[in-house]
Amino acid sequence: MSLAETALPFTDIRNLVKSFPGADEAALAAVRAREAQLTKPAGSLGRLEEISEWVAAWSGNARPKVTRPLVAIFATAHGIADKGVSAYPSSVNRQMVENFAAGGAAINQICRINDIGLKVFDLAVDIPTPAITEEDAMDEANCAATMAYGMEALAGGIDMVCLGEMGIGNTTVAAAVLMALFGGTAAEWVGRGTGVDDQGLVRKQAAVEAAVARLNGEKDPLEILRRIGGREIAAMAGLIIAARLQRVPVIVDGFVTTAAAAVVYAMDPAGLDHCLFAHVSAEAAHERALQIMGKTALLNLGMRLGEGTGAALAAGLVKAALEAHNSMATFADAGVSGKDA
Numbered sequence: 001m002s003l004a005e006t007a008l009p010f011t012d013i014r015n016l017v018k019s020f021p022g023a024d025e026a027a028l029a030a031v032r033a034r035e036a037q038l039t040k041p042a043g044s045l046g047r048l049e050e051i052s053e054w055v056a057a058w059s060g061n062a063r064p065k066v067t068r069p070l071v072a073i074f075a076t077a078h079g080i081a082d083k084g085v086s087a088y089p090s091s092v093n094r095q096m097v098e099n100f101a102a103g104g105a106a107i108n109q110i111c112r113i114n115d116i117g118l119k120v121f122d123l124a125v126d127i128p129t130p131a132i133t134e135e136d137a138m139d140e141a142n143c144a145a146t147m148a149y150g151m152e153a154l155a156g157g158i159d160m161v162c163l164g165e166m167g168i169g170n171t172t173v174a175a176a177v178l179m180a181l182f183g184g185t186a187a188e189w190v191g192r193g194t195g196v197d198d199q200g201l202v203r204k205q206a207a208v209e210a211a212v213a214r215l216n217g218e219k220d221p222l223e224i225l226r227r228i229g230g231r232e233i234a235a236m237a238g239l240i241i242a243a244r245l246q247r248v249p250v251i252v253d254g255f256v257t258t259a260a261a262a263v264v265y266a267m268d269p270a271g272l273d274h275c276l277f278a279h280v281s282a283e284a285a286h287e288r289a290l291q292i293m294g295k296t297a298l299l300n301l302g303m304r305l306g307e308g309t310g311a312a313l314a315a316g317l318v319k320a321a322l323e324a325h326n327s328m329a330t331f332a333d334a335g336v337s338g339k340d341a
């Protein structure tokens with residue numbers, strides 16, 4: 001299918017968000033009932049128990065399983081990268097796409113060890129979107145088409161999806177989107193990304209301020225995404241929306257993927273209930289975004305890579321949680337004494 005055929009205008013996307021299903025309460029209750037029977041002290045698997053409940057609630061399976069997990073990496077280029085806001089050049093984007101294909105990136109190793117599929121989606125990786133300090137990144141048709149393209153990552157029976165991205169300059173774009181959505185100052189949203197020096201940080205802050213100023217107070221989340229976002233952020237926002245409708249749990253990675261999630265959150269504060277936040281990135285403002293949305297990340301490993309690496313690590317824990325839930329013996333099966341028996 002061509003992008004033009006799959007393109008949705010923003011009104012259609014708003015309607016999709018309005019039709020979001022809630023949690024599957026029956027599946028959730030079934031998991032809680034089984035959890036209570038398993039041979040361990042009640043609650044002793046901590047957040048692993050919550051993970052089993054979360055997969056059940058959002059996949060609609062009383063015996064939650066993940067058999068086809070995928071890391072979807074959206075790769076693109078940003079005009080803003082030419083303004084000295086990243087420690088690396090945009091040529092890295094295509095080189096990393098080739099590295100993903102050759103199996104040489106960090107994400108390849110984490111996917112292999114956790115038996116997770118990996119697909120890279122090329123969002124015109126050699127054609128940067130205009131610098132958001134000066135021009136809108138996308139027009140509506142393009143932004144909606146890119147969101148629709150992101151939705152296609154669920155094709156082929158994917159039953160859990162991890163968000164990943166590659167796009168030099170995208171921590172600047174993510175900071176601009178988050179500031180426009182949630183307020184605050186550029187200094188509060190900007191961090192060192194790939195490792196910019198102090199002067200780079202000042203340039204980044206100025207770029208975020210200029211991009212947000214261009215919006216003249218625009219608060220519509222899709223307009224913010226279109227005007228000062230980027231293609232990978234649009235595709236990931238689309239994927240989060242499609243996953244909710246198709247009952248596929250989503251694992252959000254770090255700062256950049258959280259900016260995509262924040263667009264959906266701003267449209268519907270319950271719209272991320274099917275998303276697990278994998279880790280707190282070392283990118284300073286990530287924790288701030290999580291706090292605003294009331295999310296508690298699973299891991300804190302000091303990582304600041306992107307590519308979906310944190311999400312893929314969390315996916316390994318999800319698999320472990322589900323294996324424990326589904327394969328442990330019950331007190332009755334194993335003849336183990338229950339509490340105070």
Ligand SMILES: Cc1cc2ncn([C@H]3O[C@H](COP(=O)(O)O)[C@@H](O)[C@H]3O)c2cc1C
Pocket residue numbers: 085086087088092096165166167168169170171172192193194195196305306307
């Ligand atoms: C070799 C390399 C591999 C990467 N993999 C992810 N990123 C990460 O760094 C970029 C964002 O940081 P900034 O906003 O500072 O450019 C994104 O491409 C992100 O995915 C990488 C960056 C580099 C250099």
Ligand SMILES: O=C(O)c1cccnc1
Pocket residue numbers: 171193194253254255256257281282283286303304305306307
């Ligand atoms: O947390 C992230 O997503 C991140 C941080 C630094 C560079 N790229 C991505």
